[in-house]
Amino acid sequence: MDLWFSERHTPNVKFSIRVDRQLYCGQSEFQRIDVFESKEFGRFLTLDGYMMLTEKDxxxxxxxxxxxxxxxxxxxxxxxxxxxxxxxxxxxxxxxxxxxxxxxxxxxxxxxxxxxxxxxxxxxxxxxxxxxxxxxxxxxxxxxxxxxxxxxxxxxxxxxxxxxxxxxxxxxxxxxxxxxxxxxxxxxxxxxxxxxxxxxxxxxxxxxxxxxxxxxxxxxxxxxxxxxxxxxxxxxxxxxxxxxxxxxxxxxxxxxxxxxxxxxxxxxxxxxxxxxxxxxxxx
Amino acid sequence: MDLWFSERHTPNVKFSIRVDRQLYCGQSEFQRIDVFESKEFGRFLTLDGYMMLTEKDxxxxxxxxxxxxxxxxxxxxxxxxxxxxxxxxxxxxxxxxxxxxxxxxxxxxxxxxxxxxxxxxxxxxxxxxxxxxxxxxxxxxxxxxxxxxxxxxxxxxxxxxxxxxxxxxxxxxxxxxxxxxxxxxxxxxxxxxxxxxxxxxxxxxxxxxxxxxxxxxxxxxxxxxxxxxxxxxxxxxxxxxxxxxxxxxxxxxxxxxxxxxxxxxxxxxxxxxxxxxxxxxxx
Amino acid sequence: MDLWFSERHTPNVKFSIRVDRQLYCGQSEFQRIDVFESKEFGRFLTLDGYMMLTEKDxxxxxxxxxxxxxxxxxxxxxxxxxxxxxxxxxxxxxxxxxxxxxxxxxxxxxxxxxxxxxxxxxxxxxxxxxxxxxxxxxxxxxxxxxxxxxxxxxxxxxxxxxxxxxxxxxxxxxxxxxxxxxxxxxxxxxxxxxxxxxxxxxxxxxxxxxxxxxxxxxxxxxxxxxxxxxxxxxxxxxxxxxxxxxxxxxxxxxxxxxxxxxxxxxxxxxxxxxxxxxxxxxx
Amino acid sequence: MDLWFSERHTPNVKFSIRVDRQLYCGQSEFQRIDVFESKEFGRFLTLDGYMMLTEKDxxxxxxxxxxxxxxxxxxxxxxxxxxxxxxxxxxxxxxxxxxxxxxxxxxxxxxxxxxxxxxxxxxxxxxxxxxxxxxxxxxxxxxxxxxxxxxxxxxxxxxxxxxxxxxxxxxxxxxxxxxxxxxxxxxxxxxxxxxxxxxxxxxxxxxxxxxxxxxxxxxxxxxxxxxxxxxxxxxxxxxxxxxxxxxxxxxxxxxxxxxxxxxxxxxxxxxxxxxxxxxxxxx
The missing domain is CATH 3.40.50.150 (Vaccinia Virus protein VP39)
Incomplete structure (x- = not known):
C-alpha cells in the first residue's frame, strides 16, 4: 500500500512515513487529531497534520x-x-x-x-x-x-x-x-x-x-x-x-x-x- | 517547480528535498554522481542516489x-x-x-x-x-x-x-x-x-x-x-x-x-x- | 493533512490522491481492502493497493x-x-x-x-x-x-x-x-x-x-x-x-x-x- | 535515483514522473523553461513547472x-x-x-x-x-x-x-x-x-x-x-x-x-x- 503521511519541515523539505492504516481521525474544538499505524514507527499521533509522537522514538x-x-x-x-x-x-x-x-x-x-x-x-x-x-x-x-x-x-x-x-x-x-x-x-x-x-x-x-x-x-x-x-x-x-x-x-x-x-x-x-x-x- | 530528490532512509521512510535545478549528472567507473541546487540546503552531492553532503549542513x-x-x-x-x-x-x-x-x-x-x-x-x-x-x-x-x-x-x-x-x-x-x-x-x-x-x-x-x-x-x-x-x-x-x-x-x-x-x-x-x-x- | 495515496502506473510514473481520511481497512482471504475519503474524488476503493473506483469517475x-x-x-x-x-x-x-x-x-x-x-x-x-x-x-x-x-x-x-x-x-x-x-x-x-x-x-x-x-x-x-x-x-x-x-x-x-x-x-x-x-x- | 517531477493537477491530485536527469534549465523574459530526460516518457519540456510535452505522447x-x-x-x-x-x-x-x-x-x-x-x-x-x-x-x-x-x-x-x-x-x-x-x-x-x-x-x-x-x-x-x-x-x-x-x-x-x-x-x-x-x- 503506497499510503504516506508527510510533514513539511520547511516549504522545501519533506519527511514521509509509509502508513499501514489510519486508526483514528477526529476533529475536536481545538484541532484535528489523527492516529496512524506504520511499520517503521509503530503508531503515531498527529495534531493538525503535525507529528506529535511515534511509538518508536x-x-x-x-x-x-x-x-x-x-x-x-x-x-x-x-x-x-x-x-x-x-x-x-x-x-x-x-x-x-x-x-x-x-x-x-x-x-x-x-x-x-x-x-x-x-x-x-x-x-x-x-x-x-x-x-x-x-x-x-x-x-x-x-x-x-x-x-x-x-x-x-x-x-x-x-x-x-x-x-x-x-x-x-x-x-x-x-x-x-x-x-x-x-x-x-x-x-x-x-x-x-x-x-x-x-x-x-x-x-x-x-x-x-x-x-x-x-x-x-x-x-x-x-x-x-x-x-x-x-x-x-x-x-x-x-x-x-x-x-x-x-x-x-x-x-x-x-x-x-x-x-x-x-x-x-x-x-x-x-x-x-x-x-x-x-x-x-x-x- | 515541483522537482524533488528523495532518499529512502528505510523502505518505509523518505526524506525529500525540493530541487531547484540539477547542476551535474555523470557516471564514473564506480558510481553515478549528481550535484543539485536547492533552496533549503544550497548545493548537494549524491553518489548512486545517496546523499553525501549539502552546503547547509x-x-x-x-x-x-x-x-x-x-x-x-x-x-x-x-x-x-x-x-x-x-x-x-x-x-x-x-x-x-x-x-x-x-x-x-x-x-x-x-x-x-x-x-x-x-x-x-x-x-x-x-x-x-x-x-x-x-x-x-x-x-x-x-x-x-x-x-x-x-x-x-x-x-x-x-x-x-x-x-x-x-x-x-x-x-x-x-x-x-x-x-x-x-x-x-x-x-x-x-x-x-x-x-x-x-x-x-x-x-x-x-x-x-x-x-x-x-x-x-x-x-x-x-x-x-x-x-x-x-x-x-x-x-x-x-x-x-x-x-x-x-x-x-x-x-x-x-x-x-x-x-x-x-x-x-x-x-x-x-x-x-x-x-x-x-x-x-x-x- | 499531507496524507497521500499513490499508485505506481509503472515503476517510473505515480498518480497520487490526497486522502482526507481512511474509512476502512481490512484483509480478506483474497486481498487487502481499503476505502478512503478524498476531497477530489470522494470515496475510493482499493484492492491490494490498486485503485478500483472513485465516486467521482x-x-x-x-x-x-x-x-x-x-x-x-x-x-x-x-x-x-x-x-x-x-x-x-x-x-x-x-x-x-x-x-x-x-x-x-x-x-x-x-x-x-x-x-x-x-x-x-x-x-x-x-x-x-x-x-x-x-x-x-x-x-x-x-x-x-x-x-x-x-x-x-x-x-x-x-x-x-x-x-x-x-x-x-x-x-x-x-x-x-x-x-x-x-x-x-x-x-x-x-x-x-x-x-x-x-x-x-x-x-x-x-x-x-x-x-x-x-x-x-x-x-x-x-x-x-x-x-x-x-x-x-x-x-x-x-x-x-x-x-x-x-x-x-x-x-x-x-x-x-x-x-x-x-x-x-x-x-x-x-x-x-x-x-x-x-x-x-x-x- | 529517486528524483521526481510532479505536477499538481488540482491541489489534491498529483502526477509524478521519475526523472533520470535534467537536460536544461533556464529563465526567459516570459517563463522558466526546463527539459528533463525520463525513462518512461523520454525527454519532456515544462514551462513554469507545467508539462508541455513528452516524447512518448x-x-x-x-x-x-x-x-x-x-x-x-x-x-x-x-x-x-x-x-x-x-x-x-x-x-x-x-x-x-x-x-x-x-x-x-x-x-x-x-x-x-x-x-x-x-x-x-x-x-x-x-x-x-x-x-x-x-x-x-x-x-x-x-x-x-x-x-x-x-x-x-x-x-x-x-x-x-x-x-x-x-x-x-x-x-x-x-x-x-x-x-x-x-x-x-x-x-x-x-x-x-x-x-x-x-x-x-x-x-x-x-x-x-x-x-x-x-x-x-x-x-x-x-x-x-x-x-x-x-x-x-x-x-x-x-x-x-x-x-x-x-x-x-x-x-x-x-x-x-x-x-x-x-x-x-x-x-x-x-x-x-x-x-x-x-x-x-x-x-
Whole structure:
C-alpha cells in the first residue's frame, strides 16, 4: 500500500512515513487529531497534520523532558504538566515515588481520550492516583497559581495554533510565580536548524531568559521532529542544570531508561557552536 | 517547480528535498554522481542516489570528523584521508599549520573533478601544497603502509558499493599497522536508529574493537543523514578521546568553528543508553 | 493533512490522491481492502493497493461496460456479472426493466460487505430482487454453465492476483459456451498506453479473438486508471457492436446517463491508429 | 535515483514522473523553461513547472490539433500557428505539400532555441523553407491581419501566464477576421474533468461560440495532461468538422499517423454526455 503521511519541515523539505492504516481521525474544538499505524514507527499521533509522537522514538522526548529536571531538583513533590495529553510525561513522572501530586492541564479532552484508546504505550499511567487531570487552557490556569509547584513541564505543541499562548512572556512569568523558591520549569524548545524554527526558538529563549535567573538549553536526537535536532529549555530559580546534577542519587533510584543517562545529561547541555551563538544573540 | 530528490532512509521512510535545478549528472567507473541546487540546503552531492553532503549542513560532519582527533593528539604531522573526494575534511585539516603532509586517497577521480567544479565550499583547499592526491582504492593503498601516519580519517560512503571494503576487518587491521605508536583512526560510523543502519554500525564497531586497544563512538546531529543522528568511531593506540582532550591547547589555536567546541567534544561521547547498549553488545 | 495515496502506473510514473481520511481497512482471504475519503474524488476503493473506483469517475466505467452491450442486444433477459462486488454494474443493469435475472459471481464476500457499508453510490441496488449473489470463483462457476446467458459482464481486477483466471483462454471459452446463440460478453480490457498494460491487453485480446467470431475493442476516458485511457472488450456470437446498435430503441428507454450516449457508443469504437495496430498484431 | 517531477493537477491530485536527469534549465523574459530526460516518457519540456510535452505522447496532441482541420478544409495554403515553439505542429503541417506558407508566431525565442537543441523529435522541421518564424505576442500579431489565412492553429499554454491573452474574446474575434471566408481555427481547449479546468474550458468555448458560426469540440487521450482527457476547439466560418470531412482525399495523401485516423476523426467529436452538457451550458 503506497499510503504516506508527510510533514513539511520547511516549504522545501519533506519527511514521509509509509502508513499501514489510519486508526483514528477526529476533529475536536481545538484541532484535528489523527492516529496512524506504520511499520517503521509503530503508531503515531498527529495534531493538525503535525507529528506529535511515534511509538518508536517517543522515549527520547519523554525521558529528556522529565529526567533532566528530576535529576537536578532533590525533592520534587508537586508537579504541573501543561499539554502532554498523550501521557508520556506522566508515565515517566509516575516512576518517582517521591512525587505525590501531579496536575495535568490539557486544553483538549479529545486528545486524552484518543491517546487512552490508541496509544497505551504513553497513556498507560494516566490513571495513577497522584494524577489530577484538568481540561483547561494552561495559559489561564497558571495565572492563579502561586508558590505551589516544584516542577513545571511545558509539553506544548508548536508556537502556533492551540499552543501559541504557551510561548508568551506572560506565560513564562506566571510559571515563575507558580513555582516554589527552588522550582524548575522545563519546556520543549523547538529546533535550531531550519530558519523559521530557529527564530521561534530564539523568541522563546529570550522570553524565558527575561523571566528566570537561570536559563539553559539542552538537546536530543529526535528523528521524527524537524531536522532531528531538538531542544529543551531548562529554567530555574536556583538550581544549575549541570552543576547541581545529583548523579549518584538519581542512579540509586534504579530507573531503567533507554535514552537518558546522567552522563548524557551533562553532554546534552554541550551545544553546537552555532546554537550557542543563536542563544547568545538573544540573551 | 515541483522537482524533488528523495532518499529512502528505510523502505518505509523518505526524506525529500525540493530541487531547484540539477547542476551535474555523470557516471564514473564506480558510481553515478549528481550535484543539485536547492533552496533549503544550497548545493548537494549524491553518489548512486545517496546523499553525501549539502552546503547547509556539511560543516557538522567535516568539523566533527576532523577536530575531535586533532584536539586529542598533541602533534599530528602526517595524515591519511581515505575517501573524502569532496575536500571537506581537507579544508578542515589544512587549517592546522602543524600538519605538514596529507595523503588523500580517493578511488574515483570524477568525484574530485566534479566537486572542484561545483562544490568550491568543500573543495577549496584541495590545492594546498601539503595535499597529495592519489586515485586508488583505499583498501589496497593501506596494505603497504607501516608506522607512517599520526592520523587516519576514513570518510567513506556507506558499507555497500565502492565503500564496502572500508568496513572490513582487514582494512581496520591495516590502518592500525599504518599508524604510528600514538596514532588515531577516525571513521564515519553510520547511525544507530534504523534497524539496518544500526546493524551495520555494530558490525563496524566490532571489527574496530578487535583491532584497536581504545575504541569509542561519538555522535553529531546531521539533519540530512538518516534519522539525523550520526556516529563517528574514534580508535586509538594510546590516547583516550575524552581524558586526553587538549582543550586549552586547541582553543589557543583560535580556529573558528560552527559546530565543534571542546565542550561539545566531551558531550559528543555521552551516548544515549540504547546506543551504549548496541555498542556493548558487540564489544 | 499531507496524507497521500499513490499508485505506481509503472515503476517510473505515480498518480497520487490526497486522502482526507481512511474509512476502512481490512484483509480478506483474497486481498487487502481499503476505502478512503478524498476531497477530489470522494470515496475510493482499493484492492491490494490498486485503485478500483472513485465516486467521482466510476460512472464512466460502469456506464461504458453496461450500456454498450445493452444498446446492441435487443432482448437481454438473463445476465451474468463476474467480479463487480462494488455493485456499480448492478446499479446500471437494474435500470433495465427487461432484465429479469442477474447472477453476480464475486469471489470475495468482504468486498461486497465493505461496499454495501461505505460505497452506497455503487452498491445501492445490490438488493434488487432480480440480483442473485454467489460468492464463488468466476472461473469455476462458468465451467458448468451452458447456453444460459444473454450477456456476460466481466468486471475483473487486473490480470494478476485474484483476477488472474478471468483473463485465461479457458475462461473465455467457457463464457462462449455459457452464452446463448446471440449472447455478448463484455470485459474490462486494460490500457494500451504503458508497455506492460499494453502487453496484458494484447494477451487478453488474442484469447478472446480465438474464442469469439466477433471481437471488438472500445475505449473510454477514466482519469483514475493508468494513463486515463481505458479499453473494454466486446465479444459476441452474432451482433456487431456498431452496425447492430439499436440507437433509437435505446434512447426511447429514456435512461439518463452522464458519459454514455449512443453517439459516443459509435465513437468509442474508433480507436487510435497505434491501438488498432496493437490489436491487429494479435488478431 | 529517486528524483521526481510532479505536477499538481488540482491541489489534491498529483502526477509524478521519475526523472533520470535534467537536460536544461533556464529563465526567459516570459517563463522558466526546463527539459528533463525520463525513462518512461523520454525527454519532456515544462514551462513554469507545467508539462508541455513528452516524447512518448506528444504525437497524440500534435496529430489531433493538425490533421483534424487539415482533413476537413480542402485547400489549405497559408497557415498561422500561434505558440507551438516546440515545433510539433510545424512538423505535422510540413508533411502537406499543398501548404505553401506557415507563419509561426511564438512569444518566447528561448523556447524555440531550447527545443531546437533538446527536442529534435518535435523541432525537426522548423527550418522548412515555408516556415516563417516571428517572435511576437500572438495577441498583438493577430490584430493587424485580415482575410489572410486558411487555418489558424492556437497551440497555447494554459489560460494564465504568458498564454492568457490567447483565451480572450478579443483574440478569437481577431482570429475570425484574419481567416479567409472558409477558414478554420483550431485551439487547445483544456480539459473537462477537474472543476477549475472545466470552468476555463467553458469560458473559452463561450467566447469562441460568440465569434464563429460553427464551433465544435473534440477530444483525445493525452496521458500526461490533467485527467488524460483533453479537448480541442474547432471553429469555422463554413466547414462542419464531421459532415465536411474529406476522408477519401485525406487517406489518399498516404500520411502515416499513430493516433489520428479519419475514423477516429468522427469519433473524437462524439463527446461524453457530461461534456456535452458543460458545453451546452455556455452555448
Amino acid at each position: 517517543e522515549f527520547i522526548y519523554h525521558e529528556m523532558i522529565t529526567h533532566v529536571p528530576m535529576a537536578v531538583h532533590p525533592t520534587v513533590r508537586k508537579v504541573l504538566v501543561i499539554g502532554a495529553g498523550d501521557g508520556g510525561v506522566i508515565r515517566e513522572l509516575t516512576r518517582y515515588p517521591s512525587i505525590d501530586h501531579i496536575d495535568l492541564v490539557e486544553i483538549d479532552p479529545l486528545v486524552l481520550e484518543v491517546c487512552r484508546k490508541y496509544l497505551p504505550q504513553t497513556s498507560c499511567r494516566l490513571d495513577d492516583e497522584r494524577v489530577h487531570i484538568r481540561f483547561e487552557d494552561g495559559l489561564k490556569y497558571i495565572r492563579t497559581r502561586e508558590n505551589e509547584y516544584d516542577l513545571i513541564i511545558v509539553d506544548s505543541t508548536d508556537p502556533f495554533g492551540p499552543g501559541e499562548g504557551l510561548f508568551t512572556k506572560e506565560f513564562y512569568g506566571n510559571c515563575f510565580k507558580a513555582l516554589r523558591d527552588d522550582g524548575i520549569m522545563v519546556n520543549q524548545h523547538e529546533s535550531p536548524f531550519y530558519e523559521e524554527d530557529a527564530a521561534a526558538m530564539q523568541r522563546a529563549h529570550k522570553r524565558i531568559v527575561d523571566s528566570f535567573p537561570i536559563s539553559r538549553v539542552y538537546q536530543a536526537h529526535i528523528p521524527t521532529y524537524p531536522s532531528g535536532h531538538w531542544l529543551f529549555g531548562f529554567a530555574s530559580k536556583q538550581y544549575h542544570p549541570v552543576h547541581d546534577l545529583q548523579a549518584v542519587t538519581w542512579n540509586l533510584l534504579g530507573l531503567s531508561t533507554r535514552y537518558y543517562t546522567t552522563r548524557l545529561h551533562t553532554g546534552a547541555f554541550a551545544l553546537p557552536a552555532y546554537v550557542e551563538e543563536l542563544l547568545r544573540d538573544v540573551e | 556539511e560543516f557538522i560532519y567535516h568539523e566533527m570528523i576532523t577536530h575531535v582527533p586533532m584536539a586529542v593528539h598533541p602533534t599530528v604531522r602526517k595524515v591519511l584521508v581515505i575517501g573524502a573526494g569532496d575536500g571537506g575534511v581537507i579544508r578542515e585539516l589544512t587549517r592546522y599549520p602543524s600538519i605538514d603532509h596529507i595523503d588523500l586517497v580517493e578511488i574515483d577521480p570524477l568525484v574530485l573533478e566534479v566537486c572542484r567544479k561545483y562544490l568550491p565550499q568543500t573543495s577549496c583547499r584541495l590545492d594546498d601544497e601539503r595535499v597529495h592526491i592519489r586515485f586508488e582504492d583505499g583498501l589496497k593503498y593501506i596494505r603497504t603502509r607501516e608506522n607512517e601516519y599520526d592520523l587516519i580519517i576514513v570518510d567513506s560512503t556507506d558499507p555497500f558499493g565502492p565503500g564496502e571494503g572500508l568496513f572490513t576487518k582487514e582494512f581496520y587491521g591495516n590502518c592500525f599497522k599504518a599508524l604510528r605508536d600514538d596514532g588515531i583512526m577516525v571513521n564515519q560510523h553510520e547511525s544507530p536508529f534504523y534497524e539496518e543502519d544500526a546493524a551495520a554500525m555494530q558490525r563496524a564497531h566490532k571489527r574496530i574493537v578487535d583491532s584497536f586497544p581504545i575504541s569509542r563512538v561519538y555522535q553529531a546531529h546531521i539533519p540530512t543523514y538518516p534519522s539525523g543522528h550520526w556516529l563517528f568511531g574514534f580508535a586509538s593506540k594510546q590516547y583516550h578521546p575524552v581524558h586526553d582532550l587538549q582543550a586549552v591547547t586547541w582553543n589557543l589555536l583560535g580556529l573558528s568553528t560552527r559546530y565543534y567546541t571542546t565542550r561539545l567534544h566531551t558531550g559528543a561521547f555521552a551516548l544515549p543508553a540504547y546506543v551504549e547498549e548496541l555498542l556493548r553488545d558487540v564489544e | 466510476e460512472f464512466i466505467y460502469h456506464e461504458m461496460i453496461t450500456h454498450v452491450p445493452m444498446a446492441v442486444h435487443p432482448t437481454v433477459r438473463k445476465v451474468l456479472v463476474i467480479g463487480a462486488g462494488d455493485g456499480g454494474v448492478i446499479r446500471e443493469l437494474t435500470r433495465y426493466p427487461s432484465i429479469d435475472h442477474i447472477d453476480l459471481v464475486e469471489i470475495d464476500p468482504l468486498v461486497l460487505e465493505v461496499c454495501r457499508k461505505y460505497l452506497p453510490q455503487t452498491s445501492c441496488r445490490l438488493d434488487d430482487e432480480r440480483v442473485h449473489i454467489r460468492f464463488e470463483d468466476g472461473l469455476k462457476y462458468i465451467r458448468t454453465r451452458e447456453n444460459e446467458y444473454d450477456l456476460i459482464i466481466v468486471d475483473s481486477t487486473d490480470p494478476f492476483g485474484p483476477g488472474e483466471g478471468l483473463f485465461t483462454k479457458e475462461f473465455y471459452g467457457n463464457c462462449f459456451k455459457a452464452l446463448r446463440d446471440d449472447g455478448i460478453m463484455v470485459n474490462q480490457h486494460e490500457s494500451p498506453f504503458y508497455e506492460e498494460d499494453a502487453a496484458a491487453m494484447q494477451r487478453a485480446h488474442k484469447r478472446i479473438v480465438d474464442s469469439f467470431p466477433i471481437s471488438r475493442v472500445y475505449q473510454a476516458h477514466i482519469p483514475t486508471y493508468p494513463s486515463g485511457h481505458w479499453l473494454f472488450g466486446f465479444a459476441s456470437k452474432q451482433y456487431h457492436p456498431v452496425h447492430d446498435l439499436q440507437a433509437v430503441t435505446w434512447n426511447l428507454l429514456g435512461l439518463s446517463t452522464r458519459y454514455y450516449t449512443t453517439r459516443l457508443h459509435t465513437g468509442a469504437f474508433a480507436l487510435p491508429a497505434y491501438v488498432e495496430e496493437l490489436l491487429r498484431d494479435v488478431e | 506528444e504525437f497524440i496532441y500534435h496529430e489531433m490539433i493538425t490533421h483534424v482541420p487539415m482533413a476537413v478544409h480542402p485547400t489549405v495554403r497559408k497557415v498561422l500557428v500561434i505558440g507551438a515553439g516546440d515545433g510539433g505542429v510545424i512538423r505535422e503541417l510540413t508533411r502537406y505539400p499543398s501548404i505553401d506558407h506557415i507563419d509561426l508566431v511564438e512569444i518566447d525565442p528561448l523556447v524555440l532555441e531550447v527545443c531546437r537543441k533538446y527536442l529534435p523529435q518535435t523541432s525537426c522541421r522548423l527550418d522548412d523553407e515555408r516556415v516563417h518564424i516571428r517572435f511576437e505576442d500572438g495577441l498583438k500579431y493577430i490584430r493587424t491581419r485580415e482575410n489572410e489565412y486558411d487555418l489558424i492553429i492556437v497551440d497555447s499554454t494554459d489560460p494564465f501566464g504568458p498564454g492568457e491573452g490567447l483565451f480572450t474574446k478579443e483574440f478569437y474575434g481577431n482570429c475570425f477576421k484574419a481567416l479567409r471566408d472558409d477558414g478554420i481555427m483550431v485551439n487547445q481547449h483544456e480539459s473537462p474533468f477537474y472543476e477549475e479546468d472545466a470552468a476555463a474550458m467553458q469560458r473559452a468555448h463561450k467566447r469562441i461560440v460568440d465569434s464563429f458560426p460553427i464551433s465544435r469540440v473534440y477530444q483525445a487521450h493525452i496521458p500526461t495532461y490533467p485527467s488524460g482527457h483533453w479537448l480541442f476547439g474547432f471553429a469555422s466560418k463554413q466547414y462542419h468538422p464531421v459532415h465536411d470531412l474529406q476522408a477519401v482525399t485525406w487517406n489518399l495523401l498516404g500520411l502515416s499517423t499513430r493516433y489520428y485516423t479519419t475514423r477516429l476523426h468522427t469519433g473524437a467529436f462524439a463527446l461524453p454526455a457530461y461534456v456535452e452538457e458543460l458545453l451546452r451550458d455556455v452555448e
